[in-house]
Amino acid sequence: MEIVLVRHTxxxxAKGICYGQADIDVVATFEQEAESIVSKLKKYNFDSMYSSPLQRCxxxxxxxxxxxxxxxxxxELNFGDWELKPWDHIPKEEINPWMEDFVYTNPKNGESYVDLHERTTSFIEEILKTSNDTVLIVTHAxxxxxxxxYFHQIPLEKSFDLKLEYGEIxxxxxLDLHHES
Structure with a gap:
């Protein structure tokens, strides 16, 4: 199966604002960004398409x-009480433990990265059981x-080494992976 992951535009x-599950709109250049993405995706023949329900996806x-x-x-990750706050306005006693262990520590009233990983793993394991050849997923970084x-067997704390631009595919x-689920 080929899985095509597309990050939203x-x-x-504003830069410096914490957002995850906040339902934020897209910038005015959306049409041009989307056109470029759609053009790059023409080489695929998708059996199924899935998306986050947030409007940017x-x-x-x-x-x-x-x-x-x-x-x-x-x-995206639920940042709880931190949603839509400037990162530098989040109290140090809240953000420091999270910065030291973002995989297992959750923001106040939010979810940890391992919580996000469990739900995305649940999703992808369902998809892998289908007979699809090519699946498109529009989602978040x-x-x-x-x-x-999950697919490359990378520890979660190392997954942020993967740098992602908006609209990246x-x-x-x-079939190329030796992953056991």
């Missing part, structure tokens, strides 16, 4: 195709890193 939010998914399956397991770590061919 540029969100309409949903809008791109609608530009790519019509038959979209929205799945909450593809949501945290989800893409989690899935990349990554392809995983499961």
């Amino acid at each position: 540029t969100p309409d939010i 949903k809008k791109l998914a609608h530009k790519i195709g019509k038959d979209i399956n929205f799945d909450d397991r593809l949501l 945290g989800v893409i890193r989690s899935l990349w770590a 990554l392809t995983i061919n499961t």
Whole structure:
């Protein structure tokens, strides 16, 4: 199976703001960004398309195709009380433990990265049981890193070594991997 992961386009939010599951719109250059992505995806023939239900993914998914399956397991990390706050306004006593162990520590009223990984793994294991040849997934950087770590057997704490631009496309061919689920 070929899994094509697409990160959403540029969100309409100032730099330095913590956002995860906040439903942020996209910037005014969305049409041009989406056009470029759609053009790059023409070489694929997708059996199924899945997307995070947040509008920054949903809008791109609608530009790519019509038959979209929205799945909450593809949501970005839930930052809880930190959502939409400037990173430098989050109290040190809250953010420091998270910075030291973001994999297992959750933001106040949010989820840990391992929580996100468990839900994305649940999602992808369902997909792997289908008869699809090529699957498109429009989602967020945290989800893409989690899935990349899953397929490439990378420790979660190392998954942020994968740098992702907005609109980036990554392809995983499961036949090339020696992964046991």
